[in-house]
Amino acid sequence: MIEVEHLSKSYGAVAAVRDLSFQVEKGQVVGFLGPNGAGKSTTLRILAGFLGASSGRVRIAGFDVAEEPHEARSRLGYMPETSPLYPEMKVREYLAFRAELKDVPRAQRKLEVGRCLELARVSDVAEVLIGHLSKGYRQRVGIADALLRSPPLLILDEPTAGLDPNQIREVRALIGGLGAEHTILLSTHILSEVEASCSRAIVIAKGQLVATGSIDEIRGRGRPEVRLVLRGARDAAARALGASPGIASVALEERGDLVYATATLADAEQGDEATERLVAAAVRAKLGVRSVMTHAATLEEVFADLTREEAAARSEVAS
Amino acid sequence: MRGLVAIFKRELFSHFVTPLAWVAMTAFLLLQGLHFFLIVQHFAGQLDLSADAGPVQTFFGQTMMLYLPLLFVCPVLTMRLFAEERRSGTIEPLLTAPIDTAGVVLGKYLAVVVIYAAMWLPTALYMVLLGRYGEVDWHVVGSGYLAVLAIGAGYLSIGTMTSALARSQLAAALTSAMAIMGLFMVGVGEFIFPEGVGRDLAGHVSAWAHMNDFSRGIVDSRRLVFDATVIALPLFVTVRAVDAWRLE
Ligand SMILES: Nc1ncnc2c1ncn2[C@@H]1O[C@H](COP(=O)(O)OP(=O)(O)O)[C@@H](O)[C@H]1O
Ligand SMILES: [Mg+2]
Numbered sequence: 001m002i003e004v005e006h007l008s009k010s011y012g013a014v015a016a017v018r019d020l021s022f023q024v025e026k027g028q029v030v031g032f033l034g035p036n037g038a039g040k041s042t043t044l045r046i047l048a049g050f051l052g053a054s055s056g057r058v059r060i061a062g063f064d065v066a067e068e069p070h071e072a073r074s075r076l077g078y079m080p081e082t083s084p085l086y087p088e089m090k091v092r093e094y095l096a097f098r099a100e101l102k103d104v105p106r107a108q109r110k111l112e113v114g115r116c117l118e119l120a121r122v123s124d125v126a127e128v129l130i131g132h133l134s135k136g137y138r139q140r141v142g143i144a145d146a147l148l149r150s151p152p153l154l155i156l157d158e159p160t161a162g163l164d165p166n167q168i169r170e171v172r173a174l175i176g177g178l179g180a181e182h183t184i185l186l187s188t189h190i191l192s193e194v195e196a197s198c199s200r201a202i203v204i205a206k207g208q209l210v211a212t213g214s215i216d217e218i219r220g221r222g223r224p225e226v227r228l229v230l231r232g233a234r235d236a237a238a239r240a241l242g243a244s245p246g247i248a249s250v251a252l253e254e255r256g257d258l259v260y261a262t263a264t265l266a267d268a269e270q271g272d273e274a275t276e277r278l279v280a281a282a283v284r285a286k287l288g289v290r291s292v293m294t295h296a297a298t299l300e301e302v303f304a305d306l307t308r309e310e311a312a313a314r315s316e317v318a319s
Numbered sequence: 320m321r322g323l324v325a326i327f328k329r330e331l332f333s334h335f336v337t338p339l340a341w342v343a344m345t346a347f348l349l350l351q352g353l354h355f356f357l358i359v360q361h362f363a364g365q366l367d368l369s370a371d372a373g374p375v376q377t378f379f380g381q382t383m384m385l386y387l388p389l390l391f392v393c394p395v396l397t398m399r400l401f402a403e404e405r406r407s408g409t410i411e412p413l414l415t416a417p418i419d420t421a422g423v424v425l426g427k428y429l430a431v432v433v434i435y436a437a438m439w440l441p442t443a444l445y446m447v448l449l450g451r452y453g454e455v456d457w458h459v460v461g462s463g464y465l466a467v468l469a470i471g472a473g474y475l476s477i478g479t480m481t482s483a484l485a486r487s488q489l490a491a492a493l494t495s496a497m498a499i500m501g502l503f504m505v506g507v508g509e510f511i512f513p514e515g516v517g518r519d520l521a522g523h524v525s526a527w528a529h530m531n532d533f534s535r536g537i538v539d540s541r542r543l544v545f546d547a548t549v550i551a552l553p554l555f556v557t558v559r560a561v562d563a564w565r566l567e
Binding site: 011048050069101102 | 321322324326329336337407408409411414415416417418565566567
């Protein structure tokens, strides 16, 4: 549904997106995840045809957004960040205007506007001036607009940003319901958003791709830790644990005659074996093993890890 | 031209719910009413009117009162068109709809032209009044309104362009007012430059001479060609400017 190849975009000297490639298949609900300033909005604006790319190409449903803009644009519904609307119009008037812009035939306009008002749960404010709406309602009017003419693809830029918890729950429920009918790409800088609504995630940082895959795959990128409390000398512990296979790094702290060790495993897959070997190595070195705790990385930790400063250097993680 | 009709209608609607549009219209009508009143007072004492200098001719062609309102009305009508959409961000959903840039620009432009024409409509009542109490040359009335429309359409086109180029409504209004003033000043050159190319050129550009001719029923097609240029060129620049935003 979306094919992005080697996409780059600079604003003058600022490189907002750098050599970004990814795909979204039909029927998926994909989270486009990255910290503020990562280049999410820039990318989505290019997909929606609001901005032109500096280089690279983007296809929507097989149509190149630069070469066949009408074909591409008429296949997607786009909600820009903060959902800008005309405050002087009533909700129904606005959607009728949008329906006309999107070439909904005159005879079907009223029905189509009614359908989208219902779907986005904004029927109760249909006759209210947009300028008088709360942020949650305005966001949903933006979604109603994106739904007009039932495009196969929805692109939503931060649909829950700035909403209170109740409104967030409502918008999430709405998106969850839409996922059955539409392919959805939604951006967010909040991880739980992706866990709540999406089957897949594309993670970017500083304009570059750092990870893509299912939520579990991305969680799997995180490296679990084993925390040990050992009785013995710090040097002996360092030697024993450091030599054990499957360990990426070891941090040690000496307190009295105890050593607190935190070993980061190189690979989540072989986590259990690595833990066994670690304990065996400690026993062989005649260290008294007082306690062993394993700690799986949370998605938050993985995200923080992936999008940290050195993210650029780690682009090989991307698959 | 996809999007033209929808945008035209929305733009008309939104002008009529904006207080500023009503303020501008009221001020315009008050001024023109005063203008007409003064002219009628002036002619009231005269018994023998020559065909070339009646109240209708004076209204359209012989006073500054016609331009002064144009100088503020045209910038005020056009300043919102693009500057406000860019400020509020609504330009983004607009330009991501399956429309043509030319459709967006023309839809907005035609809406202000219609509003402008509607502003002049009540002044037609003056002509009807004059016709009831004396002779009115309807040919002159027709050419007078044609000139008012042609010149105004050019100024509105300039305003549409500055609204797309400027960062704010205020900057858009100021630059278009300056451009309109500049154009008018070049025309004044007709009375200043010595005989020659400069004077011919100034005479060609002069809105004053334009109105003067048309107010006497002289419809010079070269003037209309000039007006068409002042309409087309800024609109073309506007389409280019809007397309260029995508490449920023
Ligand atoms: N119109 C613009 N002009 C200049 N720089 C911009 C513009 N829009 C965004 N940027 C810069 O591009 C980078 C990416 O921004 P953006 O795509 O908005 O990120 P995100 O949506 O992920 O927060 C940021 O460093 C931002 O400052
Ligand atoms: Mg953003």
